[in-house]
Every structure is written in C-alpha cells, then in structure tokens.
Amino acid sequence: MEVELDLRKGVEENAALYFEKSKRSKRKLQGLLKAIRETENRSRKMQPKHAEKKQPAKKKKLQWFQQFHWFKTSSGLLVIGGKSAKNNEVVVKKHLDREDLFLHADIQGAAACVIKAAGKEIPKQALKEAALFAAVHSKAWQQQLAAVDVYAVKAEQVSKKAGSGEALGTGAFMIYGKRHWFRKTPLQFAVGIVREKENFYVMAGPPTAIKKHSLVSFEIARGKRKKSEIAKTLLKAFEQKAGKNAVSLDEVSAALPGELLAIKERF
Numbered sequence: 163m164e165v166e167l168d169l170r171k172g173v174e175e176n177a178a179l180y181f182e183k184s185k186r187s188k189r190k191l192q193g194l195l196k197a198i199r200e201t202e203n204r205s206r207k208m209q210p211k212h213a214e215k216k217q218p219a220k221k222k223k224l225q226w227f228q229q230f231h232w233f234k235t236s237s238g239l240l241v242i243g244g245k246s247a248k249n250n251e252v253v254v255k256k257h258l259d260r261e262d263l264f265l266h267a268d269i270q271g272a273a274a275c276v277i278k279a280a281g282k283e284i285p286k287q288a289l290k291e292a293a294l295f296a297a298v299h300s301k302a303w304q305q306q307l308a309a310v311d312v313y314a315v316k317a318e319q320v321s322k323k324a325g326s327g328e329a330l331g332t333g334a335f336m337i338y339g340k341r342h343w344f345r346k347t348p349l350q351f352a353v354g355i356v357r358e359k360e361n362f363y364v365m366a367g368p369p370t371a372i373k374k375h376s377l378v379s380f381e382i383a384r385g386k387r388k389k390s391e392i393a394k395t396l397l398k399a400f401e402q403k404a405g406k407n408a409v410s411l412d413e414v415s416a417a418l419p420g421e422l423l424a425i426k427e428r429f
Contacts, residue, residue: 223361225363227240227242229245229249229252230242230243230253231275231295231366232365232367233295233366233371234365234371234375235277235287235291236288237285237287237288239284241277241288241291241367242276242278243273243274243275243276243295243296243299244275245273246333247331247334248332248333250332251332253276254320254322254335257276257278258320259278259279259317260318262278262279263277263279263315263316264276264316265293265312266312266337267299267302267310268310268311269301269302271300272300272301274335275296275299277289277292277314290344291367293312293344293347294350295367296312297347298349298350298351302349303349303384303419303420308348308349309346309347309349310346311344312344313342313343314342315342316339320335320337321336321338322335350369351366351368351419352368352372352373352380352429353417353418354366354375354377354380355376355377355379355409356375356376357377362408363409363413364400364409364417365417366418369381369429373429377403377404378399378400378403378428378429379429380399380425381425381427382418382419382425382426383423383425383426384423384424385423385424386422386424388421389415389420393411393414393415396425397414
C-alpha cells in the first residue's frame with residue numbers, strides 16, 4: 163500500500179491529516195450503510211402491498227357436473243346438459259342412471275339433458291324446470307324461436323342401438339316408447355351466483371330455480387349486446403355481492419347462451 167506524504171509537513175502533521183481523512187471516510191461509509199438499510203426497510207414495507215395486488219385468485223375445486231351445462235331445480239335435484247355432441251355422449255353413457263329422466267328439445271341440434279333423481283321421486287315442478295333448461299340449450303335459442311317442444315323419457319328408453327341399416331353419430335341416440343311432451347316450452351333463462359361451503363359458483367337455468375338458490379340473479383333474454391359485455395356487467399354485480407375473485411369472467415361467460423343478449427330483470 164502506498165501513502166503520499168506532504169514533505170512540507172512533519173510526521174505528526176501527516177498522521178493527523180490521514181487520521182482526519184479516515185474519520186471523514188468512516189462517516190461517509192456509515193451514512194451510506196444507513197441509507198442502504200433505510201431503502202431496504204422501505205422496500206420491505208412496500209412489498210406486501212405490491213404482492214397483494216399481483217396475487218391471483220384462489221383456485222377452487224370444481225364439481226364433476228361443471229364440465230356440462232347444469233343447474234339445481236327448486237327442489238334441489240341436479241340437471242345436466244351436454245355442451246357438444248361429444249359431451250352429450252358422456253352425459254348419457256356415464257351419468258344417465260336407471261331412475262333418472264332424459265330430456266331433449268324436439269329440434270336438430272340440442273343438448274342431451276338428464277335430471278338426476280338421486281333416489282327421490284321427481285316433482286312436476288322439477289320436470290318443468292328441466293324442460294325449460296333443455297329448450298334454452300338447443301338451436302331454438304339461436305334461431306330466435308319463442309318456444310320449442312321438449313320431451314322426457316325414462317333412462318331405459320334411450321339407446322345407442324340404431325335400427326337395421328342405420329347408424330348413429332356422436333351424441334345421437336334412439337328413443338323408444340312413449341314420450342312425455344312439454345309442448346311450446348318458452349325459452350326462459352336466468353343466471354346467478356350461488357355459494358356452496360366456502361366457494362362460489364355461477365349457476366344458470368330456469369328463473370324459478372336460479373332465483374331460489376342464488377345470492378343475486380338476473381333473467382337473461384336475447385338482445386343486442388355482446389355476450390362479453392353482458393358477462394362483464396354480471397361479474398361486477400356478482401362481485402358486489404360475493405366479493406372480488408368470487409367467480410371469474412370465464413365462468414360467467416360460459417354460463418350464457420348465444421352471442422347477442424340482454425339483461426331483462428334482476429332478482
């Protein structure tokens with residue numbers, strides 16, 4: 163280490179000069195360390211707030227039936243409907259049990275719907291609500307029809323076996339025997355937010371059932387607003403009732419039928 167000395171000054175003066183310089187350097191170092199500590203403290207205080215803003219919504223456990231269109235009747239019975247031809251296959255082959263009923267709108271292009279009996283006798287009101295559900299989840303909605311016929315049959319009347327020389331495509335089934343008809347079923351639809359234990363879910367279906375089970379719900383009609391706009395409006399209303407991140411925009415959008423809609427009434 164080299165040290166410069168002022169030859170015009172004595173040893174003691176040079177030593178005092180370097181001693182003073184070292185004190186100034188030490189004070190600067192202490193000041194720098196203090197500034198670093200203060201900066202780190204401020205950063206730590208700011209970090210939790212920053213992290214809170216970036217924190218994603220808690221991922222909730224989905225129920226098995228949420229891979230389909232679904233709702234619960236006023237009496238609490240589960241009704242599911244296929245979202246596609248492949249989905250219809252799953253509905254019937256995996257979830258149509260002997261005591262259940264199968265429903266379908268009498269129009270080309272409709273969801274295969276099943277009302278789960280769960281060991282109970284199915285009430286007339288539940289059947290009527292399931293018919294409304296089947297009507298909406300058909301081409302009747304897109305075709306702007308006011309109503310459509312819907313039928314219900316027992317599980318044993320639904321078969322994948324076609325007649326001689328016939329073939330059934332994916333999602334298509336043969337119906338044998340007498341059908342129970344719901345003539346001129348209107349296309350009435352509502353969507354709401356429901357709570358099950360610690361989680362919230364979007365449920366959509368007949369207004370009577372949705373109104374009964376939901377914290378807040380809206381009747382939906384065909385209109386001029388895009389589905390994406392309606393979904394955002396509904397999400398804000400749901401968050402006001404259930405809190406931020408209770409449900410996602412994708413959940414709301416997936417529950418809505420068609421592309422051009424209107425909010426008719428709030429329950």
